[in-house]
Amino acid sequence: xxxxxxxxxxxxxxxxxxxxxxxxxxxxxxxxxxxxxxxxxxxxxxxxxxxxxxxxxxxxxxxxxxxxxxxxxxxxxxxxxxxxxxxxxxxxxxxxxxxxxxxxxxxxxxxxxxxxxxxxxxxxxxxxxxxxxxxxxxxxxxxxxxxxxxxxxxxxxxxxxxxxxxxxxxxxxxxxxxxxxxxxxxxxxxxxxxxxxxxxxxxxxxxxxxxxxxxxxxxxxxxxxxxxxxxxxxxxxxxxxxxxxxxxxxxxxxxxxxxxxxxxxxxxxxxxxxxxxxxxxxxxxxxxxxxxxxxxxxxxxxxxxxxxxxxxxxxxxx
Ligand code: CP
Ligand code: NVA
Numbered sequence: 111x112x113x114x115x116x117x118x119x120x121x122x123x124x125x126x127x128x129x130x131x132x133x134x135x136x137x138x139x140x141x142x143x144x145x146x147x148x149x150x151x152x153x154x155x156x157x158x159x160x161x162x163x164x165x166x167x168x169x170x171x172x173x174x175x176x177x178x179x180x181x182x183x184x185x186x187x188x189x190x191x192x193x194x195x196x197x198x199x200x201x202x203x204x205x206x207x208x209x210x211x212x213x214x215x216x217x218x219x220x221x222x223x224x225x226x227x228x229x230x231x232x233x234x235x236x237x238x239x240x241x242x243x244x245x246x247x248x249x250x251x252x253x254x255x256x257x258x259x260x261x262x263x264x265x266x267x268x269x270x271x272x273x274x275x276x277x278x279x280x281x282x283x284x285x286x287x288x289x290x291x292x293x294x295x296x297x298x299x300x301x302x303x304x305x306x307x308x309x310x311x312x313x314x315x316x317x318x319x320x321x322x323x324x325x326x327x328x329x330x331x332x333x334x335x336x337x338x339x340x341x342x343x344x345x346x347x348x349x350x351x352x353x354x355x356x357x358x359x360x361x362x363x364x365x366x367x368x369x370x371x372x373x374x375x376x377x378x379x380x381x382x383x384x385x386x387x388x389x390x391x392x393x394x395x396x397x398x399x400x401x402x403x404x405x406x407x408x409x410x411x412x413x414x415x416x417x418x419x420x421x422x423x424x425x426x427x428x
Contacts, residue, residue: 124242125242126243126426127254129287131294131316131320133294134294135324138295139295141418142421148417161423162189164188164190165193165218165219168193169200172226172247172352184423209234212239213238221423221426225247232248242427249282252283252286252387254422255284255387256287258415258419259345259387261418262411265410267343267383271295272296275300275342276301276338278338278346279302279348279395280347285303295324296325300327300331301337303332303368304364304368340378341377341379341382343382344382345384346396347386347387348389348395349391349395362394365394370397381405384406388408
């Protein structure tokens, strides 16, 4: 076990963290276990300054509560510091190229986290940087959230393999990252979206190929009842993501039958757990009764952003 862990630790050093699909099952499980271990250390008050003296630059082109605070606090707990960089203040906001920004920041920092719109931008930043780049959310994916979510499921259900997650709502960045992770980790996943809001077709193809290797079943449907049947985990996210605010009204109409509420959750397993990456809109994608009910583990998820991201940073930046 020790030798295997050393090999995995070695394979993760210096890597970018852009999409879960870039990682092997063993590497994702290693990160989940490291997150659980770092969480224990933090709660026990044990110092774990794995990144002593190191700095993470954090570029935000979209709003954030959880990502910003958890990365900054996480770096502090690891003995380093996080540096908040608003794109309004950076020269990138005035047209400096991503390449020049990446090269320059690489001379000061030990890692960069970026939250932006086009996924291509994160890929370009990673190409230009000589230090690890972490995807803190793009329009395509949100892998840090998904890793924290899988950690949360392990802690609450004791395993991932063979469990069924039902994702009800928009085939968005969250759906993509959960699909990619579930397929790698051997978890079954059924996704119900309105017509026209399905996940990206290339990601479906890639995920199905990964699922075939691990025995995970991936279903994409337009029927929320079919998706939720016998689910262990029910997951939803906002109907209009950041950058889609102008589509809010039209999406409210399209998603009207996709609210996770008491009528729908009765088709899931009795001991289902409800998850949401937050921020949530009570009364839209989820009823108050479900999100604030006994099955909800949303704040465990939010907390685990801290621990999962500490694991990512410790693994790739040390
Ligand atoms: N879930 C999540 O990424 O939250 P923030 O937008 O607050 O960072
Ligand atoms: N899908 C949401 C997730 C927020 C954490 C968005 O992109 O706005």
